[in-house]
Amino acid sequence: MQNKFLLPVALVSVVLIGVFGWTLHQDKQRVHELTIATGSKTGHSYPFGQAIAEVVMQQNPRLRIKVVENQGTNENMRRLEANEVQLAIVQNDTVTVPQARVIASLYKQVFHLIVSEQSGIQSVSDLKGKHIALMDKNNPSYSSFWLISKHYGLKPSDFKSTPGSWTEATKLFASGEVDAIFRVQPLGSDWVSDLLQNTPGKLVPIDQAAAIKIKRPYLEADLIPKGTYKGEPAVPDVDLPTVGVEATLLVRQDVDPEIVKEITQILFERRRNLVAADSLATMISQPSGSGSFAIPIHEGAQAYYDREKPHFFAANSNVIGLSFSFVTLFVSWLLQLRARFLQTQKNRADKFNLIILNLIQRSRQAGTFEEIDRLQEELFEIFKQVMEDLDQDRIDADSFHSFTFTWETALKIATDREKALRNLSLVSHDLKADLTPVKNMEK
Numbered sequence: 436m437q438n439k440f441l442l443p444v445a446l447v448s449v450v451l452i453g454v455f456g457w458t459l460h461q462d463k464q465r466v467h468e469l470t471i472a473t474g475s476k477t478g479h480s481y482p483f484g485q486a487i488a489e490v491v492m493q494q495n496p497r498l499r500i501k502v503v504e505n506q507g508t509n510e511n512m513r514r515l516e517a518n519e520v521q522l523a524i525v526q527n528d529t530v531t532v533p534q535a536r537v538i539a540s541l542y543k544q545v546f547h548l549i550v551s552e553q554s555g556i557q558s559v560s561d562l563k564g565k566h567i568a569l570m571d572k573n574n575p576s577y578s579s580f581w582l583i584s585k586h587y588g589l590k591p592s593d594f595k596s597t598p599g600s601w602t603e604a605t606k607l608f609a610s611g612e613v614d615a616i617f618r619v620q621p622l623g624s625d626w627v628s629d630l631l632q633n634t635p636g637k638l639v640p641i642d643q644a645a646a647i648k649i650k651r652p653y654l655e656a657d658l659i660p661k662g663t664y665k666g667e668p669a670v671p672d673v674d675l676p677t678v679g680v681e682a683t684l685l686v687r688q689d690v691d692p693e694i695v696k697e698i699t700q701i702l703f704e705r706r707r708n709l710v711a712a713d714s715l716a717t718m719i720s721q722p723s724g725s726g727s728f729a730i731p732i733h734e735g736a737q738a739y740y741d742r743e744k745p746h747f748f749a750a751n752s753n754v755i756g757l758s759f760s761f762v763t764l765f766v767s768w769l770l771q772l773r774a775r776f777l778q779t780q781k782n783r784a785d786k787f788n789l790i791i792l793n794l795i796q797r798s799r800q801a802g803t804f805e806e807i808d809r810l811q812e813e814l815f816e817i818f819k820q821v822m823e824d825l826d827q828d829r830i831d832a833d834s835f836h837s838f839t840f841t842w843e844t845a846l847k848i849a850t851d852r853e854k855a856l857r858n859l860s861l862v863s864h865d866l867k868a869d870l871t872p873v874k875n876m877e878k
Contacts, residue, residue, distance in 0.1 A: 467694055470501045471522035472511040477601065479621055479715065480524040480682060483541065486712035487684075487698075493708065494701045498694065507573035515687060523685045526575045526619070527653045528582075536733035538684040538695060539702055542718040543785070545657050545679040546579060547618045547627055552635040554614035559587040559641060565614040566595040568604035576619040583617075583678070586647050601626060609634050619680065621715055623792040628664045638664075642676040655679045660786060663793055683722070686733050695735025703739075710840045714795065717788045717841045784834030787821055791841045798849040807853045814846055 473484035481504055488500035500522065505511050508525035515523045516532035524541065550556040554565060562584070570576040577598060581591075597604075597613065607613040608630070616636075620627055630636060644656035657679030662669040684702075686695055702709070702719055709716035721740055722732055732740070794810055794817075801807050821838055824830045830838075 466497050466499060467691070468499050468501065469522055469690070469694075470503055470520040471524065472503055472505050472514050472520040473524050474504070474508070475506060476504050479542075479544075479624075483682075483713050483715060484524055486709055486716065487702070489712060490705055490708045491698055491701050494705055495697055498697060506571065508575050510573065512685075515685060518687065521687050521690050524682055525685055527681045527683050528575065528579065528651070531730050534687050534689070535685045535730050536688050536736075537722045537730060538686050538699055538733055538736045540718075540720045540722050541682045541684055542621055542715040543657065543679050544619050544621050544682055545659060545677045546583065546641050547620055547624075547659075547677070548615060548639045548641060549608070549618070549627070549630060549636045550615040550639050551608065551611065552637060553611075556615060556639060558639060559583060560589070561639075562589060562615060563593045566597070566612070567615040567617060568607050568613040569596050569598045569617055570604070571600060572598055576617060579619050579680075580617040582651065583641060583647070586643065605630055605634075608636065615639075621682075622659060622789050623663055623796065625796070628796065631664045631670055638671050638675055640676045641678050644676065644678045647678060653680065655681075658786075660789055663789060666793065666797055686736075688733065690733070690735070692733070692735035692738060695733045696739045697735075699736040699739040706837070707840050710844060714792055714841065714844065717792075717837055718785065783824065784821075784830045784838055787817060787830075787838055788841050790817060791838070791845045795841075795845045795848050798845065798852050801849075801852050802856075804853065804856060807849055807856065810849050811846070814842065814849065818842055 471484045471488065474480040481502065484500075484502040488502050491498050491500055503520065505514070508523075508529040511520070511523040511525050512529055512532050512535065514520045516534050518534075522538075523535075526544065548559065554561075556562060556565060567580075569580055597607065599607075601618070604613070604616050604618075605626075608616050616630070618624075618627065631638070638659060644654065648654050648656065655678070657677050659671055659675040659677055661671060661674050664670040686698075706716055706719060709719070791814075794813060798807070798810050801810060821830065821835065821842075825832070825835050
């Protein structure tokens with residue numbers, strides 16, 4: 436009787452084990468398809484989204500991300516809430532939605548106010564009575580301008596404004612039909628660089644960021660470093676105060692935490708690959724949680740950020756909580772000091788990264804070996820300075836690793852440019868040699 440009873444049980448067990456095993460195998464082989472909402476194809480977030488999609492698929496072929504173009508971060512938020520997309524790149528001055536969760540801070544963007552030399556504009560207040568070109572109304576730059584103008588006491592009736600695309604704005608500026616352009620762009624933007632180098636324009640400071648932040652806590656005081664858009668003569672010619680925001684990667688709350696953890700891991704541990712596709716990836720960082728969206732980090736991303744936290748504290752929370760109850764205020768004070776110190780290190784490293792991005796642009800435009808030599812000397816001088824800062828704890832190890840990615844990229848670009856110039860020189864020399872007999876025969 437026992438054998439008759441055990442045989443069906445054994446058969447059912449084998450079947451169940453097979454079913455569970457097959458289900459587990461199928462789940463591991465399953466391809467997960469996600470969609471990421473970005474900006475327009477002519478902007479910065481679209482190619483950044485493409486870089487994320489390509490690198491994620493390279494590292495994990497089961498994760499496939501489709502990149503879609505939108506006209507603004509408000510639209511990205513709406514589509515995220517409607518589950519039309521699962522990921523979105525938005526500025527942190529965008530109105531949030533309940534389903535949104537943060538994965539990572541991607542890159543900084545700062546406010547650029549560019550004016551013509553003849554306009555006489557020295558500050559934001561001087562826009563009164565002038566004509567300014569703004570971005571399309573769906574572009575975050577449009578709403579950012581009105582926020583700034585309101586702070587400086589300007590009303591829409593105080594000046595003339597014309598919304599439109601960047602191409603339209605630059606044409607109006609180059610022809611002298613407008614006095615100024617306002618744009619929110621990453622530091623070192625090629626668009627801003629081309630405009631400043633090809634038109635008689637200059638940057639104007641936005642110097643009340645700390646005051647603006649009182650009502651708009653997601654904004655940060657920032658600088659456009661001297662020489663960001665041209666080295667000689669330097670443009671700007673001093674470190675220029677301005678206002679900054681962050682482009683942030685969001686995900687829907689209901690996306691599988693394991694998928695989000697995998698994406699987060701790739702963003703941070705395969706940053707070299709991302710930098711090769713888009714140099715702005717050097718600025719990827721863990722969300723600080725200060726003044727930003729006031730929305731939580733996705734549990735999958737948080738799991739990655741907490742990967743090295745020991746489990747001992749959770750297991751002994753009651754005893755540890757009692758022990759630390761007497762020193763809570765002291766520990767809080769120490770943590771605040773540490774946070775300020777780490778932020779100072781990060782800001783210093785970011786400044787070096789921006790200098791390197793400027794050198795990359797100059798390397799691509801270099802036309803002589805002497806220029807290449809000077810750029811390489813600058814690169815090694817900057818590397819020496821960063822090493823000294825690392826030794827003296829003015830930057831941390833993570834920031835140093837981020838810097839080395841950018842520095843190596845810059846050195847390779849300079850070397851490649853030198854090879855290209857050398858090949859061009861050889862071709863020119865060979866051509867002259869081939870033409871010499873012909874000239875002698877003509878004589």
